[in-house]
Amino acid sequence: MKLRKENILIVDDDTNVLELLQRHLHSWNFHVYKAVSVKEAVAILKDTRLSLLITDLKMPEIDGTELLKFVSEHYPDLPRLVVTGYPSVQDSLAAIKSGVHEYLTKPFTKDELKEAIDRAISINENEVEQKGHQTKEGEGYGEMTGGSESIEHIFEIIDRLKDNKATVFINGESGTGKELVARSIHYQGKFANFPFIAVNCGGIPENLLETELFGYVKGAFTGAEKDREGFFQAANGGSIFLDEIANASLAVQSRLLRVLQEKEVVRVGSQKTESIDLRVIAATNSSLKEMISKGSFREDLYYRLTVVEINLPPLRERKEDIPLLVDKFLTKYAIEYHDRFMRIDPQALDVLMRYDWPGNIRELENVIQRAVILGNRIIGVSDLPENLKYVIDFPKDKLFPLKEIELQYIKKVLNFTNDNKTRAAEILQIDRKTLREKLKDDKLNSNK
Ligand SMILES: Nc1ncnc2c1ncn2[C@@H]1O[C@H](COP(=O)(O)OP(=O)(O)OP(=O)(O)O)[C@@H](O)[C@H]1O
Ligand SMILES: [Mg+2]
CATH class of the missing domain: 1.10.10 (Arc Repressor Mutant, subunit A)
Structure with missing residues (x-):
């Protein structure tokens, strides 16, 4: 599942088309950035090395032909593929004039899309030399440990994101490492010297979340004795991590939408806008899609948050990472508690490999920490919690509900x-x- 070297930006106000394109592009292992408006597309273009732009023409506010003009002026080497409904002759002419390489009319098939992309990208490869991106090989990335194919895929994505400010959305079960990924994106990249601010949207009482995020001005409410900045202003230049985003109320969601669209914040009680320049990383372990269908999460915000999506696989789907993680946590806690190294015996490791880890890496870390405290130099099966020891082995060649x-x-x-x-x-x-x-x-x- 190695990521291809090409980064592709797709721009369409129709989110169904965005999703369809994203699905196809992901199936060919392209790294995808999404934008629902020209404004957002321009923000991504500014700091991301792209191999292809795929854009619609008809969009509200600024339309696609304007984007094509902008690209031909500022990024003349970037191949452009237009995907549109029935184009007018005028639109087609304007597109061709602004150097569009390929044109695809909706509806199109997956094969037609692939052919158009291949042609557009190969045009570019003949014209300018492409530099391959750097992938971190080995058994980890920064503080993150892992050697499985799926986690290496995540490392590659982090590597592509660390130096730009595209909005990132991280989804994964509890304990899979969402916060660690967010930190890695920030601290491995070139904005690492600016602040990283983590906000637990579920941990702040709802009535305070707005003032905490956006700040307030003196007199905004009783007790507001002087102006105060919020997390967004404090994180300016760096990254803000909106954890448990599913817990943000609809009121906060609509303010967030505005921040993402306009790159400005307005303090509670004020009319004045302040521009901000930061990377937003949001995370949740709930299904926002389900919440959207129930009306408790804004669909437009969802598309603004998911410019790039990272889906963290649960530990049970990457069990080959368990020995590496065990090793890492063993070293960490053995040194911390006993000032020496410890090992795990093969039977105990076997038990850990068979267990399914509903609490993912956090649960594994807790198990090792506990075993280090209880155990001697070599951790054995008896140092492991009871519930881990009785996992039944299902036949490997059959799958079960x-x-x-x-x-x-x-x-x-x-x-x-x-x-x-x-x-x-x-x-x-x-x-x-x-x-x-x-x-x-x-x-x-x-x-x-
Ligand atoms: N790849 C990894 N290598 C080493 N440690 C990891 C890795 N992934 C996660 N961890 C550790 O596992 C613990 C849980 O990670 P983290 O807090 O990032 O998970 P989370 O997905 O945010 O969980 P939750 O949904 O419960 O908030 C942390 O102690 C983290 O350092
Ligand atoms: Mg977390």
Whole structure:
């Protein structure tokens, strides 16, 4: 799954087209930047080395022909592919005049898209020499450890993003390393000397979030005795990390939208705008798509946040990283607690490899930390928590629905606890009611 060297920017106000293009481009391993307006496209063009621009022509506010003109003046070597509905003769002429290499009319097939891209990019390769980007090879990237294909893919993306200020959206289960990725993008890049400010949107009471993010002016509310800047002003020049973005209220969402669109903030109680220049990184472990369909997350904000998307794979899908991570945490905690090195015995490592890590890397780190505290020089199976030790091995050549695996595992735990449901619920870290419900499903099925 190695990323291709080409970065492609796609610009379209129709988010369905953006998604379709992104899906196709990702399937060919291109690195994709998205923009829903010409203004946003220009911001990305400014600090990103691109290999291709794919743009629509008809867009509200500034339209695509203006973007093409801008590109032919400022980035004449950047190949351009226009994707549009029925183009007028005038539009086509204007596009050709501004040096468009390829033209695709909607609807188009995946093959037609690929052919147009290949032709547009090869034109460029004949004209200017391309410098390959630098990938970090090895077993980690900054503070991040991992050697699996999927995590190396993430390292490559970080490498492409670290020196520009494109908005990044990180999605992944709890404990997969979302914050660490955000920090890596910031601290590995050229804006590392500017601030990195992490804001937990779920941790600040809703009525304070606006003032915390955007600041306020004296007299904005009782108690506002002097002007105060918010996190956005404080992070200026660097990065702001909006963690748990799903928890931002609709009011805060609409202010965020404005910040992303206009690159300006307005303090609470003020009319005056302040321009800001920073990178926004947002993260969540919830599905924003689901929230959009329920009306609790703004779709327009979603598209502004997902200029670049990073999906962090859960640890169970990259188990080959477990030994490396174990090694890293073993060293870290053994030195911290005992001032010496420790090892893990092969059986204990085997147990760790079989477990599915619902809490991902954070859970693994906690397990190792605990084992280091409890264990001697060599960590053995007895130093590991009970719930890890009873994982059933499913046949490797057959795949099972999640429900079935869950049920098998619940039965295994019940077996271990001699049918003691309270103890089983404790081990599974669910409440007894949930356990009963999960078992009820099974009973219904077996009575059918
Ligand atoms: N690739 C990695 N290498 C080493 N340590 C990692 C890696 N990924 C995550 N960690 C560590 O795992 C822990 C959890 O990571 P992090 O806090 O970034 O996860 P998260 O996705 O933000 O979790 P949550 O959704 O619960 O906030 C941290 O201690 C982090 O340092
Ligand atoms: Mg986090």
